[in-house]
Amino acid sequence: MRVVIAEDAVLLREGLAGLLERFGHTVVASVGDAPGLLAAVAEHWPEAVVTDVRMPPGFTDEGLRAALQLRGRHPELAVLVLSQYVEQTYAAELLDSGDGAGVGYLLKDRIGDVREFVDALDRVAAGGTVVDPEVVRQLLRRRRDPLDRLTPREQEVLGLIAEGRTNASIAKELFVTEAAVAKHIANIFAKLDLPPAADGHRRVLAVLAYLRQG
Amino acid sequence: MEALTRRPLPFLGSAWPWRCAAYLMASVVPGAVIGLVAAVAQVLPEPLVYVAGPGVLVLSLFPLARFERLRLRLVDGVPLPEVPDRRRREAGLAVMTLLAMWWIDLIMVAFTVAGPALLILTPVVQPEVAPTVGVMASVAGVLLLPVAAYTVTAWGGARGAMARAILAPQGSELSEVLRSRARLVDAFEMERRRIERDLHDGAQQRLVALSMTLGMARLDLPEDSEAGRLLGLAHGEAKQALAELRELIRGVHSPILTDRGLAAAVRDVAGRSPVPVSVDVEVGRLPAPVEVTAYYVISEALANLAKHSRATEGVVIGRIQRGILVVEVRDDGVGGADPAKGTGLTGLADRLAVVEGRLSLSSPIGGPTLLRVEIPCA
Incomplete structure (x- = not known):
């Protein structure tokens, strides 16, 4: 996969490039600010972009704004946004851009879990939606009434769906079979009055939309 | 005389x-x-x-x-x-x-x-x-x-x-005192912002890089070897340090407040509250001292709500009424909040005084508690 990285801290930028190349991806450009990111995408036509939120010149949310701009211009471009802190507003803006497919929003900490991080990027590039567990935790906390009807295990599964995990990945995380996961999911969707959905980003979006209503 | x-x-x-x-x-x-x-x-x-x-x-x-x-x-x-x-x-x-x-x-x-x-x-x-x-x-x-x-x-x-x-x-002497206190608070706020920035650009980035390097190293070492086990421990520590540092930074200065204003920052604080708190804040960008003061007051109020109120839910409502920011924080808890008992509420009132804001509290024994804050935005 051809990737453009935007990150102003040199140490991290180099590290990210090394990491992605190690997993067989091609980093076609690494830049240090938002205008550089826009230019690199126009020049290289990558399949995916990994960008920091806070970058020069203003050190506020330039990376996120650039990401939203790119989503508007190239709906097929996968965008994974990394942030030093969790902000629901950022997640919401990303999910609302395009149809919410092919975006990811993760805490920078997650880079440390190398395999999962690369896996998340792959899912985003495949048109999936990835949301940081921390954001999901905040969303789950906001709505108590209908969620109280879920068993603790079902709540756990709901959170993992919202993060954008597949059935297989949820099964692995919880040490259960995929069939058990499928059963939990069916229960959850029934209890929350959500239309049943297959494994895929539509299901993720349905759950996120549900959680964000509150 | x-x-x-x-x-x-x-x-x-x-x-x-x-x-x-x-x-x-x-x-x-x-x-x-x-x-x-x-x-x-x-x-x-x-x-x-x-x-x-x-x-x-x-x-x-x-x-x-x-x-x-x-x-x-x-x-x-x-x-x-x-x-x-x-x-x-x-x-x-x-x-x-x-x-x-x-x-x-x-x-x-x-x-x-x-x-x-x-x-x-x-x-x-x-x-x-x-x-x-x-x-x-x-x-x-x-x-x-x-x-x-x-x-x-x-x-x-x-x-x-x-x-x-x-x-x-x-009161003209008083307003001079208030002005000088406002300058002092501004100076503190600048300093906090600088500290947050320094931590973000320095320690935080290095810890992320460290955690990434450790993660990469773990790929090359079998999990069950002694070195692999120690590496796993070190990796866990690095991630823990990152999480703690992030909490610390949030306490020093809220970057979300600066970036997106009061409504987003309040949603963020409410989202981290152990008690479910619904947020209905409809205000645009306000002068920085107003946003910072309102943010700290709401954060403190929500912290109190989680610690003392035994509430099952809370509500934060924020509106601009005739040039005044009016924020109400309610809960369905046991009440009995007393400004005389803790320094928290008094501290809030002090902070508000600097921006000529007002704080009123109704918290009868048995609840519910309603905290109302008014800050002129001019």
């Missing part, structure tokens, strides 16, 4: 009665102005009087105001603070002095001082009265002198207080 409360002998020995008398006697100057106008009016022909009379009065206003300021020092040692509408206030004082105060001052002095003086001088000015009566009158006059001292000092003090009230309204 405080001089009056001293014991009689030190008071009578002090300079205050004399200073007050001098202060009041100085009213001959505005009196002379009026006299001058009257004299001019006598001399000038009809139509000119109507122009020259008021003209002289108006021209004399500001010199008179200066004179009032000067003579106020006789009875009031505290310097007058600067006020924005100084000229208007000075003109007002001068008009009041010209129209009424000067003759009241002089009459007060005349009665209180001239009365005893005439009594004392009875044997001289009224030689026809019997000598015993004359002496008694003199004694009575001497006895009345201290009373005169009190009267003159009281009126002088009251008169000075009036002049001060007109020249510098109450």
Whole structure:
């Protein structure tokens, strides 16, 4: 996969490039600010972009704004946004851009879990939606009434769906079979009055939309 | 005025009665102005009087105001603070002095001082009265002198207080204190922002890089080897340190508040509350001191809600009403929040005072608790 990285801290930028190349991806450009990111995408036509939120010149949310701009211009471009802190507003803006497919929003900490991080990027590039567990935790906390009807295990599964995990990945995380996961999911969707959905980003979006209503 | 409360002998020995008398006697100057106008009016022909009379009065206003300021020092040692509408206030004082105060001052002095003086001088000015009566009158006059001292000092003090009230309204010193406190809070806020920035650019980035390097190294080492196990521990520690650092930074300064304003920052705080809190804040971007203060007050209120209220849910509502940011934080908890008990609520009120905000709290035992904050946004 051809990737453009935007990150102003040199140490991290180099590290990210090394990491992605190690997993067989091609980093076609690494830049240090938002205008550089826009230019690199126009020049290289990558399949995916990994960008920091806070970058020069203003050190506020330039990376996120650039990401939203790119989503508007190239709906097929996968965008994974990394942030030093969790902000629901950022997640919401990303999910609302395009149809919410092919975006990811993760805490920078997650880079440390190398395999999962690369896996998340792959899912985003495949048109999936990835949301940081921390954001999901905040969303789950906001709505108590209908969620109280879920068993603790079902709540756990709901959170993992919202993060954008597949059935297989949820099964692995919880040490259960995929069939058990499928059963939990069916229960959850029934209890929350959500239309049943297959494994895929539509299901993720349905759950996120549900959680964000509150 | 405080001089009056001293014991009689030190008071009578002090300079205050004399200073007050001098202060009041100085009213001959505005009196002379009026006299001058009257004299001019006598001399000038009809139509000119109507122009020259008021003209002289108006021209004399500001010199008179200066004179009032000067003579106020006789009875009031505290310097007058600067006020924005100084000229208007000075003109007002001068008009009041010209129209009424000067003759009241002089009459007060005349009665209180001239009365005893005439009594004392009875044997001289009224030689026809019997000598015993004359002496008694003199004694009575001497006895009345201290009373005169009190009267003159009281009126002088009251008169000075009036002049001060007109020249510098109450609270103008207070607003200067508030302004300097606001500057201090701004300076603190700048410093916090700098610390947050330094931590973000420094330690935080390095820890992410460290965690990434450790993660990469783990790929190359079998999990079950001794080195792999230690590496796993180190990786866990690095991630823990990152999480703790992030919490610390959030406490120092909220980057979301700076980036996206109060509504987003409040949603963020509410999202991390262990008690579900719904947020209905519909305000745009506000002046930075207002946003920062409101943010800290709401954060503290939500922290209290989670710690003490035993509530099952909370609500934060924020609106702008006629230029005032009004925020309400409610919960369905047990109530009994008492500003006197903890420093938290008092601290909130102190923070609010700097931006001239107000805090009201209703928290009966048994609940519910409603905290209301108003901050002017101008």
